[in-house]
Amino acid sequence: MKIPSLEGIIRRRMLVNFRVDPNVMKALLPAPFRPKLHHDYAIAGVCLIRLEKIRPEGMPEFLGISSENAAHRVAVEWTDPAGELREAVYIWRRDTGSWLGRLAGGRLFPGEHHAAKFYVEDDGVAVNFDMKSTDGAVSFRMRGREAEILPRSSCFASVAESSRFFENGCVGYSVTRDSHRMDGLRLQTREWRVRAFAVDEFKSSVFADPVRFPVGSVEFDHALVMRDIVHEWHRAEDIRTLDVT
Numbered sequence: 326m327k328i329p330s331l332e333g334i335i336r337r338r339m340l341v342n343f344r345v346d347p348n349v350m351k352a353l354l355p356a357p358f359r360p361k362l363h364h365d366y367a368i369a370g371v372c373l374i375r376l377e378k379i380r381p382e383g384m385p386e387f388l389g390i391s392s393e394n395a396a397h398r399v400a401v402e403w404t405d406p407a408g409e410l411r412e413a414v415y416i417w418r419r420d421t422g423s424w425l426g427r428l429a430g431g432r433l434f435p436g437e438h439h440a441a442k443f444y445v446e447d448d449g450v451a452v453n454f455d456m457k458s459t460d461g462a463v464s465f466r467m468r469g470r471e472a473e474i475l476p477r478s479s480c481f482a483s484v485a486e487s488s489r490f491f492e493n494g495c496v497g498y499s500v501t502r503d504s505h506r507m508d509g510l511r512l513q514t515r516e517w518r519v520r521a522f523a524v525d526e527f528k529s530s531v532f533a534d535p536v537r538f539p540v541g542s543v544e545f546d547h548a549l550v551m552r553d554i555v556h557e558w559h560r561a562e563d564i565r566t567l568d569v570t
Contacts, residue, residue: 333379333389335514335554337447339454339522340491341467342370342549343532344480346542350399353537355507357564358401358415358498363490364480368546369399371465371529373454375445382557392423393443395456395465397531400494415507416499418531420458437501437508439463452522452550464530471550472523479547487549488519496561509561514554522548 350360350367360367374396378389396419402412420441440459446452451470458464474484481487498507524545532543 330382330560331379331558332382333556334377335374335551335556336377336391337373337375337452338551338554339373339452339467340370340519340549341373341465341524341527341529342368342487342546343543344546345369345399345538349538349542353417354399354401354415357403357405359403361400361402361412361494363400366480366546367399368490369397369532369543371531372396372398373456373465373467375447390423392421393445393456394419394421394423394438395441395443395463396420396497396499397463398497400490412494413496413498414494416497418463419499420456420463422456437499449552462530465528467524467527467548469522469524469526469548472521475521475547476523478544481547484519484521484549487547488517491519491549492517498561498564507564509564511559511561513557513559515556516554517551518554519549519551522550524548 344366347360347362347365347367350369354360372395374394376394377391378386380386380389396416398414398416400412401415402410405411419438421438422441422443441456442459444455453468455466456464475481475487481490495513496509496511498509501508527545532538
């Protein structure tokens with residue numbers, strides 16, 4: 326039986342975002358999804374999240390677990406059978422450093438995870454982040470610090486504009502072992518506050534892959550950081566897909 330909801334603390338959540346040619350991104354998405362565009366760009370990226378005190382709702386905090394996690398994702402939208410426009414994030418890969426998270430993900434709560442090793446230095450302002458999946462399929466490295474504004478090259482005009490874009494995508498649909506079903510998970514926060522994060526350097530095996538993203542089809546856009554957010558995870562309705570890339 327699946328646990329209906331979880332609660333805990335988002336100690337640190339970084340959204341590292343890339344602008345992508347929408348035609349390239351569309352080809353990587355399963356139906357019914359299409360890229361949610363911002364100024365004619367698809368917006369994809371990596372969510373790097375430190376979770377603490379994660380436990381079934383109502384259980385004492387000391388029974389909670391902590392973990393470092395990474396999710397490769399893209400903002401999407403689609404029209405449901407009732408003709409309503411809906412939006413979410415499509416997550417094609419989840420990685421975690423928690424063996425319990427891997428065991429429970431997709432069983433006790435939505436979201437199947439791959440095993441990965443994480444190395445993180447975080448002094449509350451600057452972050453040095455490095456992760457490598459155990460299967461060798463994914464790696465991501467980044468170094469940077471909190472900032473006041475987005476890069477001039479960003480397709481978003483301000484932190485507030487970016488914040489609104491991502492706050493609206495609070496439901497994530499992630500790939501499962503069943504190629505025609507995706508787990509749905511809804512993030513509910515008591516407050517939503519983000520800051521810009523200035524990236525000094527990064528290296529992504531996924532976004533540097535010329536097979537998935539041909540040269541010139543993807544560029545780093547900006548990053549955001551959230552800290553110390555009380556939150557809950559709730560199951561969202563699963564989605565049946567026509568094809569999963």
